[in-house]
Amino acid sequence: MPPLERRLLGPARLTAAWFVLWAGFWTSFFVMIGLADPGSIDPGEPEAIARIFLWLGLASGAIFGGVASMTERRRIHVLRCVLWGALAAVAPPAMIGKWNQILVLAPVGAAIGAALAFVGRKASGVAGEGGGGWLAAARFVSNGFTAGAQGADWEQSG
Secondary structure: OOHHHHHHHHHHHHHHHHHHHHHHHHHHHHHHHHHHOHHHOOOOHHHHHHHHHHHHHHHHHHHHHHHHHHHOOOOOOHHHHHHHHHHHHHHHHHHOOOHHHHHHHHHHHHHHHHHHHHHHHHHHOOOOOOOHHHHHHHHHHHHHHHOOOOOOOOOOOO
């Protein structure tokens, strides 16, 4: 694979993994609101919310994917990924001046960043070809962090 494609594949993998977690979190959040208080949802509101969170998730995922794949090549640091996740989640609303959304989105982004870093670290230490779909997904995330690194010389700390 050409070096440019290899460098772009890492951020793309992290963006995809981020978006899956982002969509799952916000879908379950809004389903719970709909179950708890269905009268609070106006007609047409679910489609508008889905559109907004789709673009917000893709933008924040691209930011996280780019930053994390550049900074976490050899060793995946969970705390640093928590910071990158929080910053990636608040960057799109901050760019358009929606400061009130930062308090809600920062913890969600931090949690997603931590989850991806944790999964990436665990998958990088697992040997063998078995493991099924969960291990394949974990390796997908792990390779997103290390796709640009030459030789996959991975260091793990306890």
